[in-house]
Amino acid sequence: MRSWDLCWRQPAAARCWAEQLPRLWTVFDLPGAGVIELAGITKHHGPVRALGGVDLVVQPGSLYGLLGPNGAGKTTLLRILCTLLAPDAGQVHINGIDALNDPRAARGCLGYVAQEVAIDKILSGRELLTLQGDLHHLPRQRLEARIGSLTELLGMGDWLDRRCGSYSGGMRRRLDLATALLHHPPLLILDEPTAGLDLDSRAIVWEVLRRLRGEGTTILLSSHYLEEVDALADRLAILDNGEVIAEGSPAALKERLGGDRLTLRLREFSEAHEAERAASLLRDISGVKQVVLNRAQGNSLNLVISDAAVVSAVRERLTDLSLPVFSLTQSRPSLDDVYLQATGRTLTDAELAVASRRDLSAERKAAMR
Amino acid sequence: MTVITPDLEHSQPKVSDSAVPELLQETFALTRRLFIQLVRRPSTLVAGVLQPLIWLILFGALFAKAPAGLLPGEMAYGRFLAAGVIVFTAFSGALNAGLPVMFDREFGFLDRLLVAPLRSRFSIVLASVLHITSLSLVQSLAIMGAAAALGYGWPGGAGLLLVLLTLLLLVFAVTGLSLGLAFALPGHIELIAVIFVVNLPLLFASTALAPLDFMPTWLAWLASINPLTFAIEPIRNAYAGNLGLSQVVLQAPYGNVTLGAALLALAVLAMALFLIIRPLLDRKLS
Structure with missing residues (x-):
């Protein structure tokens, strides 16, 4: 794999990156200045409380893990960050942009990989990527070059011109990752990126994420795999029942348990x-x-x-x-112990407990536009 | 240490002067996707032509021996029916406009579009309108060709323009309705149910199959306020070569409707529907 084209940047994303450079400095003086700043986010799906006042700060260039059982509110939180869902209350800042007031500017700064990969089965991978590039208003030549280097990086060269309907789950996820990275966003948000993936695809996703972080991209990913967050994340927050119950680096959290x-x-x-x-x-x-x-x-x-x-x-x-x-x-001590300590139950037990409480139809309704 | 904190108020991406090219780029890309779908999955296109074609042949044959005096000017029934079936073709095609949007909502593909920094989310609606308009017009032209082959006539050059204009206005109105339903209803099952219920009754309660004076009064009233009638009668007159805007095309129970008035009614309906669904689209696409 050759080093990929970091040198050019799409205009909208370039503005986001340019903005981040001085902000890197502010980090030292103002520890609160993050690429993502969430304050007091609450959200209800019908009568069910999905988020109850979440505060979160993600520092530039870090890989941040959001850990929690299914139904803890991870997806809701990420959808709010991606401007797909409006919170009932709270503040969302992305790269200093008030995402609730200026969602379009915020969208230009982020790439989003959704939990359920939505692709148009009848399009080829290249056609889907081209569509996505046009929605980001990339110039055609740069777009083609970018598609070339991304698909090479993700190991999907042979599949690029086949219809997405024939892709395996892993290949779909790689395509989805490519669409999220097309416009070179300084912030990448992934909702359970490796759930249900084969080992090869999982390794590729991990590798790409590590590499992106090395190149300065800020990454926020949700997961209910403890070992994934442990292996990848610089910091993590444990979300349970719509609230952040523990926050810190994996090592510090485990250390704290003693x-x-x-x-x-x-x-x-x-x-x-x-x-x-x-x-x-x-x-x-x-x-x-x-x-x-x-x-x-x-x-x-x-x-x-x-x-x-x-x-x-x-x-x-x-x-x-x-x-x-x-x-x-x-x-x-493992992150599971951290979780056990914070909630009094294991992650598996929590998933079972939450599963019975979820109002899936309300969630689906909230998720559908 | 002095830190030059960026003045965030002023470093926001400005609305640049490249708005129009960007709008065109995103609308073109979204429209192209719909056309790729259409070309690779042509069953919608084909079925949308086959169904009215069968109507034209079967219904035309069924009433071929219609009693003399049923139709004005001793017109052959097939010739009378053709205008109705052409409008029905465009109407059915446009009524399906909401389906692709509904599937995009359900499968989450719409999220993919909405998370992109679109210049205006109206481009999603515009792409649907462009796609469904061309689809409906192609289907209608196919039916016009078939009607001509069956000996039911062909409008002249100016008549053809009038036919296309009329169909365009109807397609805009119905597309607006269908897109509105696609965002208002919870899923595609409900949307298909509504399409199913609306489709045929609107055809029957119009002058597509029989003239007004053949109908009982209550049905004549219904047919005289049915938008399909406002499209059918101008097209019937275009086929007959009556192109004047002041030409009376419908002797409704409430008074005479001229060709100009019928077209105006369709245009007003289209605009009204888009105005009505606008708040809904703004909410769903914001």
């Missing part, structure tokens, strides 16, 4: 009373900070320990009590 994690399974499927008895006895060991009984995982015990030396103490205690040990796994 301690190691120990997962103990007495048997493959332990009985509750046995697990509870073990839990109460293990709590007494000094260095064990917390013991949580995880019913969803065969009554396993999740322990938070102060340091690795506690593991042997736990092991000894179990032997003394002649309790069986099916498995004992030690790990560093």
Whole structure:
């Protein structure tokens, strides 16, 4: 892959980029000056509250992850950012532009990859890209050059002139990424970009995102894959039930939790009373900070320990009590633990809980223009 | 450290003088997409010609032995019917204008268009109007050709212009209605249902199939306020070579309607419909 054409810039996007340069400086003096600044965003879908006062600042050139279970309000938030949805209340600034007052200027500065890839099956990839370029008013020659370099980067050369209807999910997502990048936006917004993708496409998407960030593009992506956000994001916010419940860099968030994690399974499927008895006895060991009984995982015990030396103490205690040990796994805190700490439940449990509460028809209605 | 914070008020992208080329570029691109669809999926075009053609042949044959005196001036029924079927062709074609827009709404393709910095979102509407107008006119011309081949006549050069002008006004009005429905209704099932319910009754309650004095009074009243009648009668007169604007084309229960008045009524209807749907489009496309 050759280095791609960063040198030319489409007029509208160029204005956005030019604006960002002095803003880079302001970052040092005014930590609040971000490419994205959201303040007090609220939104209801019918009677259901989707967002309850979200504040968010994304610094230039960073890759920001928005983590949360399905139905947490991630898509609603991203649609508000992309000017597709108006919030009930709050402020949206993109590159310093008040997106609610001047949505057209804001649109020129961002590329959006939606969760459900909407393509016109009957057009070829090239025709769709050309349409998109015309909607951004790119001059034809630059557009053609840009299509060439983007599709090369995304590894879709052979597919460019075939109809989109014949594309696989991964190829569609790559095409969608290409349409979002055509006008060279300084801000790229992606809604669950790798959900349901094959490994090849996922690797390409990750690679492209890392590369874009390296070249100065600010990226905001939502995901419910913890490891994706962990691997890619400089900072992240955990969104739950329409509110930001934790914010920071992945490392800092995990650090803040402190301690190691120990997962103990007495048997493959332990009985509750046995697990509870073990839990109460293990709590007494000094260095064990917390013991949580995880019913969803065969009554396993999740322990938070102060340091690795506690593991042997736990092991000894179990032997003394002649309790069986099916498995004992030690790990560093993960983002799932961050999530567990912030919400009192795991991400999987949260998704299940939210699924029953969602009003899908109201959401669909709100999403449809 | 002194920082020169950009004066954001003044560094906003200005409305440049390239507005018109940009408008043309986006409208052309959106229209081209619709035409690519049409060429690669010609079934809409073909079905829109086949259906009226079958009407023309079957209905023409059904009433070929219509009692003498039914039609003014001992006109053959097929000749009478042709104007009605031509208008019906354009009307049905335009009534479907909202369908592609509705599918774009449902599949989220509209989001793709709306997240782009379009110079004016009216270009989305304009592309639909351009597409459906050419589609309807091509279909109508095909039916006119078929009618001529069946021996039902052909308007002269000036008559053809009058036919096209009349169809254009009707197509604008109906396109406005259909686009309005496409944004007002919740989904394509509802839109198709409305199209289905509106289509044939409007044809029957017009002078397409029978003259006014053949109808009971209440139906004659309905037919005399039906926009299809206001398109059918000028076209029937164009075929007969009566092109004067003051030519009476319809002896309605409420008085005589001249050719000029019929065209004016269609133009007013088209403008009124676009004015009515404008707030809806502004809301949905803002």
